[in-house]
Amino acid sequence: MMAPPPPVASRHLLAYALPALPLAMLVLPTYVYLPAVYAQAGVPLASVGLVLLLARLWDGVTDPLVGMLSDRTRSRFGRRRPWIAAGLPLTLISLWFLLVPGDRAGIGHLLGWSMALYLGWSMMIVPLTAWGAELSGDYHQRTRIAGFREAATVIGTVLALSLPFAAGVGGAGRQADALRLLALTVLMLLPALTIIALLAVPEYPQPQSRKLNFRRGMKIIFANGAFRKLxxxxxxxxxxxxxxxxxxxxxxxxxLMEGDRAGLLLLCYFASGLVAVPLWSRLSHKYGKHVVWRWAMIWNIAWFLPVPLLGPGDFVPFLVICVMTGLSLGADLVLPSAMQADVVDMDTARTGRARTGLYFAFWGLATKLATALAALGLTVAGLFGFDPATGGTPPGLTALAALYVGVPVMFKAAAIALLWRWPLTPAVQAGLRARIERRWPAAGT
Incomplete structure (x- = not known):
């Protein structure tokens, strides 16, 4: 049996994960604070939602394009680092103009700088995730790599939640001040942490990737049965x-009538997810990624089912549920991404071509698709009479509870069923890596 490769040095993993922290800090503001700021500047709220949707559709073009081009890049600095470096200034400039728009910013300003920020984001995050998958071909090392990156993501999210409140600008009516604070924080952190990663983390040679157009790339990727299932x-x-x-x-x-303490509940949820990342990584090393991910989803369902029984005054029981369901967040962040890296090996072993960037570009699109579909929940609740301002009718509140608990439980059960017969066990993946390394010895680094 082939000996496993040496573990990736912790100093390299820490440096690799650092850019994910400030990049994660950009996600929450665009969802929570941005619509209110532009509405205050005179842009109709409905138009804000439409513009942000168009910007997300723009991602549908840029993400696969960046993935394909970074796969084909050859330079003395590697193929991932040049794209991350090129995306950095675009991200910095556009985040400032988007998050600190001024009083005269209109719909054109919002659309243009949103598209610019999402392009810069794609140029950084798509190569970053592909780079992580290429740092090691080992089944368990990939979980460790994803764990470092996603832990940084959770820390960034917690910082984005807590900094405005710590600075006294987290309340209603202070959204513009909160955005300015977060923009300044990211402007300081993102360049410094990205430069550390670019200088400190190695990039290993990979099999040459054949030039593909978009249609051919989609055909190749979706011919991979494990990828489709995952x-x-x-x-x-x-x-x-x-x-x-x-x-x-x-x-x-x-x-629950606990709106004033919603921030505390969110912080406990994300902090629980962060603490649980090492636990899920250890369990997956012993039992396998797909098995442990199924366990985590079952754990989430078990704790989420009692939520419809709660009502006003049940803050403590709901806090416990937030902490317990937050534990499974760590598994949802780390394990699927590590499994995606293994799926790429199936394609590479079959074709001798490494298309990691393209695969992770579609992975990013899947994340955005899930977010977009979930955003329809409020619309559906509204059709049944729910009003975000007042709560609306009793049927509306019932619909809200059903969408909050019932639909997610059914969806998680469907995801568990899909993963029940997962083909990529540690032994199978080790065989794929052996085939890859026989054809391309440098890929075994």
């Missing part, structure tokens, strides 16, 4: 996670 389970589980995330504040405010 990405479908990932999207379904993403919707199951996204629905409660989109509806959380309304559920806490109108059904």
């Amino acid at each position: 990405i479908l389970a990932y999207v379904i589980n993403g919707v199951a996670n996204g629905l409660p995330a989109q509806l959380f504040l309304f559920f806490v405010q109108h059904l």
